[in-house]
Amino acid sequence: MTARTADGAATLATRPTVSDTVSQTLALAWRALKKMQRNFEQMFDVTIQPILFTAMFAGIFGGAISGSVEEYLPLIITGLIGQTVLTACVATGVQIREDMDKGVFDRFKSLPIARIAPLAGPMLADMLRYLIASLLTFATGIALGYRPGGGVLGVLGAIALAVLTGWSMAWIFAWFGTVGRSAQGVQGISLMILFPLTFLSNAFVQPATMPGWLEAFAKVNPVSLVITAIRDLANDGAVTANVAWALLGCAVVVAVFAPLAVRSYGRRM
Numbered sequence: 001m002t003a004r005t006a007d008g009a010a011t012l013a014t015r016p017t018v019s020d021t022v023s024q025t026l027a028l029a030w031r032a033l034k035k036m037q038r039n040f041e042q043m044f045d046v047t048i049q050p051i052l053f054t055a056m057f058a059g060i061f062g063g064a065i066s067g068s069v070e071e072y073l074p075l076i077i078t079g080l081i082g083q084t085v086l087t088a089c090v091a092t093g094v095q096i097r098e099d100m101d102k103g104v105f106d107r108f109k110s111l112p113i114a115r116i117a118p119l120a121g122p123m124l125a126d127m128l129r130y131l132i133a134s135l136l137t138f139a140t141g142i143a144l145g146y147r148p149g150g151g152v153l154g155v156l157g158a159i160a161l162a163v164l165t166g167w168s169m170a171w172i173f174a175w176f177g178t179v180g181r182s183a184q185g186v187q188g189i190s191l192m193i194l195f196p197l198t199f200l201s202n203a204f205v206q207p208a209t210m211p212g213w214l215e216a217f218a219k220v221n222p223v224s225l226v227i228t229a230i231r232d233l234a235n236d237g238a239v240t241a242n243v244a245w246a247l248l249g250c251a252v253v254v255a256v257f258a259p260l261a262v263r264s265y266g267r268r269m
Contacts, residue, residue, distance in 0.1 A: 021114040028121025032095075033128065045091065046133035050084050054140040057204070065205055070145050074235050077141035077148075079203030081158065081234075082227040084133045085166040086198055090190040092126050093173030097183040116262050119178075123170050130166035134159040138234075150237030158234035161246060165226050168250035171257040178264035197223045222249055 016024065036042055057076050062069035096119065138148070138155060148155050173190050180186035200218055207218035218224055229246040232238045 016112065016114040016117075021117060024113045024117040025120045025124060028117055029124040030121075032122040032125035036125070036129075042091065042095075043129065043132070046084070046088050046129045047136065049087075050080065050133050050136040051140050053084065054080055054137055055144070058141075058144055061204070073141055073144060073146035074148075074231070075206075076204065077137060077146050078158065078231040078234050079201075079227055080137050081134050081162050081230055082165070082201075082223060083198045083203050084137055085130045085162045086169055086194060086223065088126070088129050088133055089166055089170040089173050090187060090194060091129075092123055092170040093175075093177035093180070093186045093190055094183050095122060096174055096177030097180050097186045100178070101183065115266050116258075119174050119261055119265055123167060123174060126170060127163050127167050130163040131159065134162045148234045150234050154233045154235070154237035157237075157239070157243075158230045161226070161230055161233060161243065165246065165250055168253045171254055171261055175257050175261040175264060178261055197221060201227060203227050225249060 054077065057080065058069050058072060061076070062072035066072035066075065099118075138146075138159070142148075148158075150158070173186075176186050176190055180189065200214065201221045201224040202218055203223070207215045207224070210218060225242060226246045226249070229240070229242040232240045232242050
């Protein structure tokens with residue numbers, strides 16, 4: 001890549017080093033955090049929604065599914081952790097698309113920054129959103145009577161896994177953001193894919209209670225795998241094979257969709 005000095009002489013632009021990439025990513029993550037601070041309504045899906053969903057789902061379905069709210073809490077709290085964090089990922093792609101539509105990324109074209117930084121920065125900042133959603137869901141569940149058998153370490157492990165899963169899955173929606181034609185279109189496509197995956201899983205009921213074909217789908221649904229791993233950590237304090245498989249799945253998602261997102265973004269640059 002070449003650039004020109006003030007006198008018109010052509011110079012060779014150096015490629016960003018690893019340290020440059022890290023510092024640029026952190027700078028853009030800070031920009032995203034300041035943007036959240038100034039537009040707090042963007043945080044409603046990870047502040048208000050977890051409290052409302054936890055209280056509503058537990059109160060409405062607890063008696064019907066498990067016989068009581070208390071018996072239902074170990075199932076629904078851990079399920080809502082996965083559901084809320086994954087739903088929050090949609091905002092990543094929408095925000096990227098909005099920035100592209102507003103010309104923000106056009107300004108990045110004139111800067112000698114790593115191509116991945118404008119994508120990785122906001123996604124790094126979004127990890128705070130996943131953390132808030134997880135903490136509020138657990139806090140609301142505890143207020144309703146949920147007592148995680150895994151103790152403090154188990155809950156912390158479950159939260160860490162949920163945040164990592166959210167960051168990994170966000171690369172899928174970041175890719176949607178770079179290929180979509182509008183923010184509304186990105187949001188519509190993302191929710192159309194996400195809602196079946198979250199609701200047709202073991203988040204709210206045990207797959208054994210479903211019709212045979214639906215039970216088979218729920219068991220192979222990757223969302224079910226992540227939620228099972230979160231349950232193993234929070235309810236039992238156990239680092240099981242499900243946790244290892246969930247981590248492997250996160251690595252595969254990043255390995256596939258991070259290059260796709262960066263390549264698609266690079267074409268727009």
